[in-house]
Amino acid sequence: MSRALLLLGLVSSLATLSVVHADASFDEILEQIPYYESAKELWERFPQEIMYLSVIFLILVTHWVGKRHNEVLAKTTMAVMLPLFRNNFARVGDNGAELAIDAPHEYIIYLTGRQHVSTVHGLIKMRPRQDLIRTLLTLFSGTIQDTCTLNVTMNANEYSDGVFAVVPKDTGTAIRNKYYDLNTYTKASNQRALDSSLITLTESNELTEAILPLVSEHINKAAKWLDYFIVSDQPMFKPEEAPTEPFAKRISLSFRMPDHRHAREIIPLVEALIACLDGLPQKCHVMTLTKTKFAKAREEEMKDLNKKTLAEKARALEEKRVREKREQEKNLSPEAQRKLAAKEEKRSIKKRQKMVSSKK
Numbered sequence: 001m002s003r004a005l006l007l008l009g010l011v012s013s014l015a016t017l018s019v020v021h022a023d024a025s026f027d028e029i030l031e032q033i034p035y036y037e038s039a040k041e042l043w044e045r046f047p048q049e050i051m052y053l054s055v056i057f058l059i060l061v062t063h064w065v066g067k068r069h070n071e072v073l074a075k076t077t078m079a080v081m082l083p084l085f086r087n088n089f090a091r092v093g094d095n096g097a098e099l100a101i102d103a104p105h106e107y108i109i110y111l112t113g114r115q116h117v118s119t120v121h122g123l124i125k126m127r128p129r130q131d132l133i134r135t136l137l138t139l140f141s142g143t144i145q146d147t148c149t150l151n152v153t154m155n156a157n158e159y160s161d162g163v164f165a166v167v168p169k170d171t172g173t174a175i176r177n178k179y180y181d182l183n184t185y186t187k188a189s190n191q192r193a194l195d196s197s198l199i200t201l202t203e204s205n206e207l208t209e210a211i212l213p214l215v216s217e218h219i220n221k222a223a224k225w226l227d228y229f230i231v232s233d234q235p236m237f238k239p240e241e242a243p244t245e246p247f248a249k250r251i252s253l254s255f256r257m258p259d260h261r262h263a264r265e266i267i268p269l270v271e272a273l274i275a276c277l278d279g280l281p282q283k284c285h286v287m288t289l290t291k292t293k294f295a296k297a298r299e300e301e302m303k304d305l306n307k308k309t310l311a312e313k314a315r316a317l318e319e320k321r322v323r324e325k326r327e328q329e330k331n332l333s334p335e336a337q338r339k340l341a342a343k344e345e346k347r348s349i350k351k352r353q354k355m356v357s358s359k360k
């Protein structure tokens with residue numbers, strides 16, 4: 001019964017349709033539905049539309065696949081570091097998340113709650129794989145790599161000042177030129193304790209002797225991933241002006257990240273960092289003479305900064321004076337402005353004459 005009703009309904013709606021298309025036979029309707037024999041035919045008919053759709057499709061797929069790739073890489077890298085972090089810090093992460101996402105290719109690490117340490121800020125920065133355009137742009141330059149940076153801010157006054165770094169031999173000069181503290185205070189030197197691909201940049205032998213034994217074995221095991229390992233009491237980038245209080249003491253580690261199947265290879269580098277947390281306060285105390293030498297070097301540098309600051313201030317003042325003068329001139333009456341212009345003109349003519357006569 002109900003089936004019969006359904007059939008009736010179907011027939012009647014078909015009938016309605018045929019009434020609507022009264023002027024078209026069934027065959028004609030069929031002909032209106034586009035049907036293409038091959039992809040080639042379709043391509044010839046809608047080349048632009050197909051191109052647009054393909055590009056959109058490619059962007060979406062890249063976004064999805066790239067984001068996923070970066071997520072796996074970041075999480076795997078964090079996972080291999082996590083046991084070390086957990087063993088050493090009371091607090092790993094913020095708001096319940098061990099790893100905070102900042103962008104599909106940037107993840108933030110935050111650690112705190114440990115003796116001798118104030119905080120650790122870390123950043124996992126990967127290639128922007130989720131972004132088709134940027135990926136294509138960087139394909140040719142090939143400069144962006146997956147890197148992880150950990151900045152440890154140490155408590156003040158628990159070990160000697162000084163700047164010391166372990167860097168790869170082939171990029172060492174570039175790194176030294178890039179960072180203010182390394183550039184200002186250190187010299188490069190070869191070390192037998194280090195892998196042959198690495199060198200130290202150090203402010204004094206005494207510093208090297210105190211810090212290198214803490215880290216050399218660890219770093220050697222993962223030498224190929226190291227970008228830099230820096231112990232410093234000075235900022236990485238030149239400050240604008242001399243500070244009123246000492247700079248924060250820090251340890252900075254940066255390394256390139258292997259793909260997620262080999263993520264464990266970077267563990268020794270993090271171990272080197274951890275070894276310094278207790279190691280520096282215990283072992284890094286230079287002799288008074290060296291301490292004085294360091295202090296003097298910093299004083300000189302700060303004097304230089306101060307001088308620059310003063311010069312900068314004088315220039316700003318002069319600029320302000322000129323600007324104010326111009327502003328005043330603008331507010332004069334047209335008559336007064338003309339007079340002023342005439343006066344300036346006369347002055348410049350005189351000046352020129354003087355120059356000409358002095359040349360003779």
Ligand SMILES: *[C@@H]1O[C@H](CO)[C@@H](O)[C@H](O)[C@H]1NC(C)=O
Nearest residue numbers: 121122123149150151236237
């Ligand atoms: C580490 O410190 C340097 C210099 O102070 C800074 O430029 C960089 O952004 C820091 N990185 C992180 C992950 O906090």
